[in-house]
Amino acid sequence: MTSRNADHTLKTIQSKGFNKPMNRRHFLKTAGVAAAGATLTDAARASAPLPKTDFSLHIGEAAIELAPGKTVKTLCYNGQVPGPVLRMREGVPVNIDVFNGSANPELVHWHGLHIGSVPDGAAEEGSPMIAPGGHLRYNFTPRPAGTRWYHTHTMAMSDLSRATYTGQYGFLMVEPKSQPGSYDREIFLAIHHWEPSLMRMQEGMEECTGIAYQYASFNDKLLHAGEPIRVRPGERILFHFLNASATEDVLLALPGHRFTVLALDGNPVPNPASVEVLSLSVAERIDAIVEMNAPGVWILGSLKDQEREIGLGIVIEYANRSGEAQWRAPKFNDWAYSLFAKPPKPEDADIDAAPENLITMVFEKVGPQQDGIDRWTINGKSYDQLEPLRVRQGQRYRFRFVNASGCAHPIHLHRHSFELKRIAQVPVSDLWKDTVNLGRYNSIEAEFLANNPGPSLFHCHQQLHMDYGFMQLIRYI
Numbered sequence: 001m002t003s004r005n006a007d008h009t010l011k012t013i014q015s016k017g018f019n020k021p022m023n024r025r026h027f028l029k030t031a032g033v034a035a036a037g038a039t040l041t042d043a044a045r046a047s048a049p050l051p052k053t054d055f056s057l058h059i060g061e062a063a064i065e066l067a068p069g070k071t072v073k074t075l076c077y078n079g080q081v082p083g084p085v086l087r088m089r090e091g092v093p094v095n096i097d098v099f100n101g102s103a104n105p106e107l108v109h110w111h112g113l114h115i116g117s118v119p120d121g122a123a124e125e126g127s128p129m130i131a132p133g134g135h136l137r138y139n140f141t142p143r144p145a146g147t148r149w150y151h152t153h154t155m156a157m158s159d160l161s162r163a164t165y166t167g168q169y170g171f172l173m174v175e176p177k178s179q180p181g182s183y184d185r186e187i188f189l190a191i192h193h194w195e196p197s198l199m200r201m202q203e204g205m206e207e208c209t210g211i212a213y214q215y216a217s218f219n220d221k222l223l224h225a226g227e228p229i230r231v232r233p234g235e236r237i238l239f240h241f242l243n244a245s246a247t248e249d250v251l252l253a254l255p256g257h258r259f260t261v262l263a264l265d266g267n268p269v270p271n272p273a274s275v276e277v278l279s280l281s282v283a284e285r286i287d288a289i290v291e292m293n294a295p296g297v298w299i300l301g302s303l304k305d306q307e308r309e310i311g312l313g314i315v316i317e318y319a320n321r322s323g324e325a326q327w328r329a330p331k332f333n334d335w336a337y338s339l340f341a342k343p344p345k346p347e348d349a350d351i352d353a354a355p356e357n358l359i360t361m362v363f364e365k366v367g368p369q370q371d372g373i374d375r376w377t378i379n380g381k382s383y384d385q386l387e388p389l390r391v392r393q394g395q396r397y398r399f400r401f402v403n404a405s406g407c408a409h410p411i412h413l414h415r416h417s418f419e420l421k422r423i424a425q426v427p428v429s430d431l432w433k434d435t436v437n438l439g440r441y442n443s444i445e446a447e448f449l450a451n452n453p454g455p456s457l458f459h460c461h462q463q464l465h466m467d468y469g470f471m472q473l474i475r476y477i
């Protein structure tokens with residue numbers, strides 16, 4: 001690869017695609033290009049040509065064969081689903097060249113990394129868009145260590161061929177200085193739902209996701225369509241799970257086996273408890289070890305029969321075992337964040353001493369509009385009407401998330417991690433996350449340290465909720 005400088009990159013990304021009539025979303029994104037462009041140009045003036053690239057991602061359409069006779073056409077990275085696993089070292093800067101071979105402006109968000117707003121990959125934060133046919137070099141220093149991921153951060157609205165409905169996602173591993181626990185093998189499984197269609201909502205409907213799907217998969221294969229995971233008795237397998245669905249929360253189990261959870265969202269947990277059921281709301285990750293000690297042929301899959309039927313599962317086959325893969329539903333769902341947490345620290349009781357640092361957010365649904373799609377509000381307002389939240393560098397803030405709706409929400413904060421302090425009414429400590437599953441009519445408290453200046457987006461990671469109002473910007477004063 002020849003060296004490129006940032007000026008060249010800018011010309012490339014601004015050369016096409018921004019002279020069409022714009023809707024408001026498009027305008028916001030274009031405004032982001034100009035603002036971020038200035039930053040990159042300043043940086044270019046002060047620096048020599050960029051070093052050679054570490055990774056290249058090519059956005060383009062590919063036909064993915066989920067099963068014989070079941071092929072989906074989707075946008076993805078480097079022609080594969082998921083995209084390549086990007087392995088980086090904590091604290092060692094990387095260059096990632098992204099080429100946009102799609103028909104619309106794109107950008108890549110590096111989910112769970114504490115990096116600058118410009119490379120973060122969210123137009124609302126001022127990250128530049130990449131025009132169709134254009135190229136952009138991302139440069140950042142990856143941290144913290146752990147299982148992160150990358151994905152598109154565009155809006156889809158009612159166009160379900162875009163944004164996170166597509167195959168634009170992949171694992172991003174920031175290698176720690178030391179590995180957690182011992183294992184024989186690691187396996188990456190990313191969950192996705194395919195061929196979406198909008199359901200028309202009616203007043204009073206308790207349906208939460210708003211989207212129906214034809215297929216669901218681990219990686220690029222439906223249950224029974226790919227090779228099984230072949231294991232030996234006694235083998236310890238480290239599974240990296242990622243829920244890369246646009247809208248669906250998932251519960252998983254492997255009959256006869258337990259998962260020892262090492263990390264949530266890539267952050268090591270203080271208490272690696274073992275559970276029968278894993279819960280992954282949209283964008284969450286779980287690293288868990290399974291000791292293979294129940295010989296047979298099993299289905300690792302969704303707890304929902306209907307979801308396994310459309311493909312969400314994979315066969316685990318022990319050596320010298322054959323026959324039809326077995327599914328057995330777990331007796332009950334034993335998943336709870338608090339299992340992996342520490343008890344609260346004494347100083348946690350003092351939060352009311354600093355009420356100005358308490359941020360209460362009430363999330364509500366505003367019933368379906370003319371188009372049959374629900375709208376979402378934070379403290380009574382949707383994204384377009386919401387003023388940014390203001391925070392001061394070096395201060396610690398406590399979110400109080402109150403879910404006044406009958407739907408769970410995967411709540412995500414960009415560029416920072418937060419520590420869970422209270423789940424429903426249960427006080428906890430030492431669980432660090434970037435996305436948390438806020439149950440229906442429930443509440444969660446979480447603290448974060450404002451230590452990464454720059455605009456930071458806060459939103460529900462359910463694409464339909466985010467697109468229809470469930471989003472707010474945080475700005476440093």
Ligand SMILES: [Cu+2]
Pocket residue numbers: 408409410460461462465466470
């Ligand atoms: Cu939501």
